[in-house]
Amino acid sequence: MKKILILATLATLPFNALMAASYTADPSHTYVSFAINHLGFSTMRGKFDKQSGSLEYDPSSKSASIKIEIDAASIDTGHDKRDEHLKSPDFLNAVENPTITFESTATKWNGDKLASVTGNLTILGVSKPVTLQVTSINCGEHPFSKKDVCGFDATGSIKRSDFGVNYGLPGVGDVLDLDIELEATKN
């Protein structure tokens, strides 16, 4: 009887994952921003103005997956000439590689809260595993739309040279701090 129960539990595991609620990112409340050292003097910040994404999330079965697509040409550092340079082959090569993607492959949980997400980040066509620490995640009914919404804040660091973005090294920093804030509405 015990074996049957265990087998039955195991058999339902994939379905638990499949049953995770699916959410679509709200572009007006989703931000991907970054910070990088500039010539050792200061920290330069920037963001992307266009991104889309989806979230599968079920804390009861501790299953979650995240997918984010960023429009590389929407980079915005508050300076037009610098943005044009950042879109060029020296940095993001946005014409040839219009999309930066992050797709989760594994998650870690702290109780019933998502603690970190590991996934493949693809920049310039190069995919590398990156772990994002989830500093906050909350789900509930939106007070105005009455729809179910999930939102999270996540941070991580990458070395841009790992992705072949080598221009300006070592003057312009190699380590890039990423911040992702995403709000998603249940489908």
Add this chain to the structure above:
Amino acid sequence: MEQILNRPEIQSAVVPFTAALLGYFGLRKHTPAAWIWALFAAFLIAAGLINGATFTPLTGTRKIILLVLASLIVAALGPVVVQQARLQRSVSAALGIIAILLVFWAVVTRMEVTAIALFLVGGVALVLWLTWIFDRISDDPARLHGAGFSLLLGTGLSATAGASALLGQLALALSASSGAVLLGWVLTGKTGKSNQASGSISTLPYVLAPVLLGLAAVIFARLPWYALIPLASIPLVTRLLPGELESRFLRSVVSTLPGLLIALAVVFWIWQSGSSASGY
């Protein structure tokens, strides 16, 4: 040492110039294609410093590096296989057009139909024009390398001003190499018609490099397309100038200076027009 080799002026000027000069002096007595092999060695080293030895993923810029290197090998060995002048021109033009398609087709097909048509017409016209005009000056080292030097310098500085130092550095490395070959010829060459490799296939790198790097600066960055027109006129200006001077030094100056002025005027124009993305 690594810090020195990371400096753009070392990568795209000092190293290729020195490598090409040494290559030219080392090979000039052994093969008429000495200048081509000198450019090959210089560009190989410079591209290695600028891009590294990585070719994955195969971006447009990396395709250009490989195609320019391939064109230098074809330029050195091709005339042995294809000797007839008209056939050389056809082969050279065909290779230029194929190279354009290899680098840009994946990106261009995402554009609107009108933009695709304009790109194809412009790109093919540029290849045909430069193939024809470089063929006309291919047997005169002063004109050939003077035009090559100025055209690549203009392309490199324009690409840099048009938002891509990477593309600019590659063109400037070849420009420095051409300058070194020209200097080598001034110091050691014969006046009048030379015994160096000539003909359309030999000049393929002088056609392919500015076309691919110039178009890449337009497509991948923001160099205005019309900047390529005055640059493409440089070999014509070089050809029209009087070149029958006794002094090799004077011939090289006369063949280089007008193209150099055009190249600098184009860069100044880009800078003034606000198309430049550098200097922030």
